[in-house]
Amino acid sequence: MIRDITIGQYYQTESPVHRLDPRVKLLGTLLFIITLFLYKNPAGYALGIVFLLAVIKTSRVPIRFITKGLKGILVVLLLTVIINLFLTPGTELVSFWKFTITYEGIGVALTMLFRLTMLIMGSSIVTLTTTPNNLTDGLEKGLGFLKIFRGPVGDVAMMMSIALRFIPILMEETDRIMKAQLARGADFESGNIVKKAKALVPVLVPLFVSAFRRAGDLAMAMEARCYRGGDGRTKMKPLIYKKRDAIAYIILFSFVILSVWIGRWQVISEFFNSLYLRFILK
């Protein structure tokens, strides 16, 4: 049961996006998110959507896996939309009791909805197409410049990958402890939420004890295998940029330039703005 939970949400398949260097994907997501905040008109939004759909298509990840990520933030999305809808001052459209909806409010609410949706979908693509391991490697290499400021990038990356390795083991352990406690008559099912939380204490205490023991053992095993921090290590699977990564970078940067250009398209922007407000609202 509990073992089935997967961390990260890697979707295994063969695609050009899967094979890209994780650094390309990480930088790509960052740039994509930035461009989302540059758009001032529907043409920009359209460009963003087309780009995202094109990436999803090439990644061969079914779209429902990508929209699944939205479910988690549905409440946040609704809240953002409602707050923006009612609290933006401007030209009044309808008004009832204490609430007023303005033209500007609708505009801002839709923009926020668009930005957040795209942001979540864009970042899910990275986690769906990159193994956690690869992602850690990408972060280690991509943030390597922090080493100049004595940032312990290598150590942090090592911690991340060890944490990922131990998640299934600790899950199994939890399962085992829960069964052992159940056999002794523990009750995890009944009662309200406070009672249920309290019932978990006899699971968590042995779990923590064993986690610390494991950590001690592992530290000893790592030392015995000559681990002495991130410096002076070589890589078995170093990240090397390939031709496809260069192509991806070219596509990415042309998209960014295009976005900046379209985002600054003031005249058309105003025309579209008035048009779409009228079209939707009248």
Next chain:
Amino acid sequence: MDIVKAENVVFEYIRRDEEGNPTDVTTALDHVSIDVRQGEFIGILGHNGSGKSTFAKHLNAILYPTEGTIYVGGMNTKDDDKLWDVRSCAGMVFQNPDNQIIGQVVEEDVGFGPENLGVPTKEIWERVEESLRAVGMLEYRKKSPNKLSGGQKQRVSIAGVLAMHPKCIVLDEPTAMLDPSGRKEVVRAIRGLNDVEKMTVILITHYMDEVVHADRIFVMDKGRVVMQGTPKEVFSDVPTLEKLRLDVPGPTRIAWELKKKGLPLPDGILTAEELVKEIEKCR
């Protein structure tokens, strides 16, 4: 040349109270002297609390002797400058297979040691392949360690140590947490290392049947070496072994009982085949 040379090693666990005054001293190792030559298969036997695991940790400079000295590959383990050389000279495999695998893929775990030593990428791949082949795990190289059985995990751990090209390999109860078939697997892999690769092996265990093929055996009790010699010599003395609460291998035990009843059998029969042959001679 001796690859491992322990001279009168004493190690004390000192328990202290809140002011830091020693309250209780446990002597885990009591003047232990053990020497191991290149290419030997050494078995160290002992019951729980006999000090055998403490001794193993000394070989890898995880613990330092309170008295006496240990030389590994000619280097004093107390010498801080040589710490990493000592550790790459004597590779160590621990008891719990889950708590010593670092990588998320088998081959990455085997590559962990060489990565730490700063071995160039191309050579890491060669070492990983040869080490996995040596323990018969090459076909599992792309698998996640979580999906392997205990015996397979332990073989991966052995490969991980092999890939560091140590001069000797120390196994601290590698089979204690495994089922019988996993134990057989691991013991076969260890014997293969010694026979085929000529690796010096120090196997620490409390299963006597795992060391019947060893070149020499040391039996430890309460921190002291109480018996040493070839398996034949050590296993001939069944009463002493029983006093030390060690399980004598089945064939040896039967031979000893038969001899007590008057059958003219020689001392130190170790395997079933040997026993059958000797009994047939008696007819």
